[in-house]
Amino acid sequence: MATPILLCFFLFFSVTLSSSAHPKNFSVELIHRDSPLSPLxxxxxxxxxxxxxxxxxxxSRSRRFNHQLSQTDLQSGLIGADGEFFxxxxxGTPPMKVFAIADTGSDLTWxxxxxxxxxxxxxxxIFDKKKSSTYKSEPCDSRNCHALSxxxxxxxxxxxxxxxxxxxxxxxxxxxxxxxxTISIDSASGSPVSFPGTVFGCGYNNGGTFDExxxxxxxxxxxxxxxxxxxxxxxxxxxxxxLSHKSATTNGTSVINLGTNSIPSSLSKDSGVISTPLxxxxxxxxxxxxxEAISVGKKKIPYTGSSYNPNDGGxxxxxxxxxxxxxxxxxxxxxxxxxxxxxxxxxESVTGAKRVSDPQGLLSHCFKSGSAEIGLPExxxxxxxxxxxLSPINVFVKVSEDMVCLSMIPTTEVAIYxxxxxxxFLVGYDLETRTVSFQRMDxxxxx
Numbered sequence: 001m002a003t004p005i006l007l008c009f010f011l012f013f014s015v016t017l018s019s020s021a022h023p024k025n026f027s028v029e030l031i032h033r034d035s036p037l038s039p040l041x042x043x044x045x046x047x048x049x050x051x052x053x054x055x056x057x058x059x060s061r062s063r064r065f066n067h068q069l070s071q072t073d074l075q076s077g078l079i080g081a082d083g084e085f086f087x088x089x090x091x092g093t094p095p096m097k098v099f100a101i102a103d104t105g106s107d108l109t110w111x112x113x114x115x116x117x118x119x120x121x122x123x124x125x126i127f128d129k130k131k132s133s134t135y136k137s138e139p140c141d142s143r144n145c146h147a148l149s150x151x152x153x154x155x156x157x158x159x160x161x162x163x164x165x166x167x168x169x170x171x172x173x174x175x176x177x178x179x180x181x182t183i184s185i186d187s188a189s190g191s192p193v194s195f196p197g198t199v200f201g202c203g204y205n206n207g208g209t210f211d212e213x214x215x216x217x218x219x220x221x222x223x224x225x226x227x228x229x230x231x232x233x234x235x236x237x238x239x240x241x242x243l244s245h246k247s248a249t250t251n252g253t254s255v256i257n258l259g260t261n262s263i264p265s266s267l268s269k270d271s272g273v274i275s276t277p278l279x280x281x282x283x284x285x286x287x288x289x290x291x292e293a294i295s296v297g298k299k300k301i302p303y304t305g306s307s308y309n310p311n312d313g314g315x316x317x318x319x320x321x322x323x324x325x326x327x328x329x330x331x332x333x334x335x336x337x338x339x340x341x342x343x344x345x346x347x348e349s350v351t352g353a354k355r356v357s358d359p360q361g362l363l364s365h366c367f368k369s370g371s372a373e374i375g376l377p378e379x380x381x382x383x384x385x386x387x388x389x390l391s392p393i394n395v396f397v398k399v400s401e402d403m404v405c406l407s408m409i410p411t412t413e414v415a416i417y418x419x420x421x422x423x424x425f426l427v428g429y430d431l432e433t434r435t436v437s438f439q440r441m442d443x444x445x446x447x
Contacts (some may be wrong), residue, residue: 010091087218087256090184090192091200092132097123098215102256102329107223107285108148108164108181110174110201117205121212128181130346131201136197137180138162144199145178147224153178158233164201169386172208174216176201183227187368195234199225220256220433221285222278229431241327241427243419244443245393254443263428264439275437276383278429279321287429288321288438289417295380296336296345303382305335305415323415325436332408332418338408348405349377358405365406368398375405388438394421 087102091111098111108313114120114128129135138144140155146228154163162178179202184192203216219226220239228239240262243254264273279288291303305322322335334342338409343365347355353367353374367374378393381388396404397420407420428437 013066018236021143032325036316042243084212089129089218092179093127093134093182093411095182095184095192096125096127096130096132098127100214100216101328102216102218102220104220105286105324105329106217107221107226107229108166108178108199108201109219110164110166110176110203110215112206113176113202113204115204118207119204120207120210122215123212124132124215126426127202127215132181134182134196134413135202136180138180139328144180144225144387154426168200172210174201175205178202185419195231198227198230199314223283224370226285228429231258235262237349237431238262238429240426240437242426242441242443243327243423263437265431271439273437273439274386274388275428275430275435276386278431278436280433280434281321284328286324288434289323289324289325290320290384291381291415291417292384293382294338295378295382296342297349299345299349300382301338301341301345303335305340323417325369326418327419327422329416330407330420331416333411333414333416334408335415336410336412338385341408342408343406346379351375353404356403357359358399362398362409363399363405367405368403370402376404381417387436388420389427389440391424392421403418 048308086099088097088099090097100109100111112122114130116126119126138156139158140162141159142162145153145155148164152165154165154172156160156163156177163175164174164178165175167173178199180197182194182196183198183200184194191317196321201216206216220228226234235258237332238260239253239256239258241256264271276289279290281288293300293302295301297313303319303322304447305319346365349366351374353369353370356366356368358364358366374398376392379390381390395407397407398404407418424441424443426437426439426441426443429435430437
C-alpha cells in the first residue's frame with residue numbers, strides 16, 4: 001500500500017554534550033554541518049542548495065572509500081574532510097576545546113598542532129603541545145606506532161618519535177607525530193569525562209580541502225587506533241547514535257551515546273529492537289553488514305551486490321559484508337545491477353505522480369505530482385537477521401514543493417547504507433558481540 005508523503009523535509013542536526021552519573025555512560029551531541037548551530041551554516045543558501053551539496057559530498061565520499069579500499073598497503077581509513085557531523089572535545093592539560101569532524105569511516109583522531117610546517121587556515125586556536133603537561137610522543141617501536149600500516153607510519157630516528165602520514169582521494173593530507181594525550185568530553189553536569197593516554201595524531205603538515213572551522217578528524221571507526229576502540233572497556237565496547245530529521249524546525253538533536261546503556265539490553269520484536277551481525281573484514285576501519293534483500297511493498301527483491309575488493313580484481317562473488325554502514329554519507333548507494341530492479345519496483349509503486357529527471361542530475365528516480373498527493377511505497381531493508389522497515393523520510397527526499405526523489409542511487413563500486421536511511425533510529429554498535437542493532441525512535445524526543 002502506498003504511503004502519502006507528508007514531509008516538508010531537510011536534514012539538520014544540532015548538538016550539545018550530556019553525561020550520566022556513571023562515567024561509563026555518556027552522550028556527545030552532534031552538530032550537522034548544515035544546522036543553524038553549525039559555524040558552516042550559510043543563511044543565504046536554500047534548502048535545495050544544501051541538499052544538492054550533501055548529495056555531492058555523498059558521491060565524493062563514496063569514491064574515497066573506493067580509493068582507500070584499493071590501496072596496495074591498506075590505510076586505516078581516513079576518508080576525507082567532508083563528513084556530515086562535528087563534535088566537540090577538549091585535549092591536553094590545561095584542556096583546549098577542539099571542534100572536529102566526527103567520522104565512523106576514520107580511525108586515528110588527529111588535530112592541527114603547533115609548530116606548523118604547513119597548516120590550513122583554522123578559525124580557532126591551534127593546539128600547542130608544548131603548553132600541555134600530559135602530551136607524550138610515541139616511540140617508533142611502540143605497539144601504537146605499529147598499529148599504523150607501513151605506508152602510513154614513519155620514524156624520526158634522531159628523536160625516536162613515531163610519525164603518521166595520511167593522504168586522501170581529493171589530494172588532502174595530514175602528517176605529524178603520533179602521541180598520547182588526555183582527551184575529555186564535557187558533561188551537562190559540568191564534570192568532564194577524561195581519558196588519559198589516548199593515542200592521537202599531532203598534525204603539523206596539513207592541507208587540501210579541510211574547512212577552516214574544524215581542527216581535524218575524530219576517528220570513530222573500527223580500527224585499533226580509533227577513539228571508539230581506545231575507549232574499549234571504559235565504554236564496555238558499546239556505542240550508538242540517534243540522528244534526527246527534525247532539528248531544523250523543532251530543536252531536535254542528534255547524539256552519539258557511549259557505554260553500557262547506549263544500546264538496548266533487550267533484543268526482541270516486542271521491544272522493537274532488531275540486530276544484524278557485523279562482518280569482520282579488512283580494512284577494519286569500516287563497519288560491514290550483509291544486505292540480503294530490499295522489499296518494495298510486498299515485492300521482495302534479492303540483493304545481488306557482492307563485496308567490493310579492488311585489490312582482487314574488483315567485485316567478487318562473496319556476499320557477506322557487502323555493504324558499509326556509514327553515518328558520514330547522506331545517500332544510500334546500492335549495486336547498479338540490483339538497483340535497476342529496485343528502481344523499477346519503486347516506480348511501479350508510486351501513485352499520484354509521474355517520473356521526471358532530477359534538475360540537478362544527481363538522483364536517478366524523481367517523481368512530480370502537480371497538485372496531487374504523492375503515494376509512496378513502504379520499503380523494508382533485509383539485513384541478515386534484521387528486517388528494517390523504513391519510513392518515507394528514510395527513502396525519499398522532498399526537493400521542491402511538488403517533487404520527491406529516491407535518496408538511494410546506483411553504484412558500480414562499494415555499497416553504502418547512508419544516514420538518510422538511519423534517521424530516527426537508535427543505531428547501536430556492540431563491538432563485543434559484533435552486532436549492529438536498530439530501534440525506531442523519535443531522536444528529537446528521546447535524548
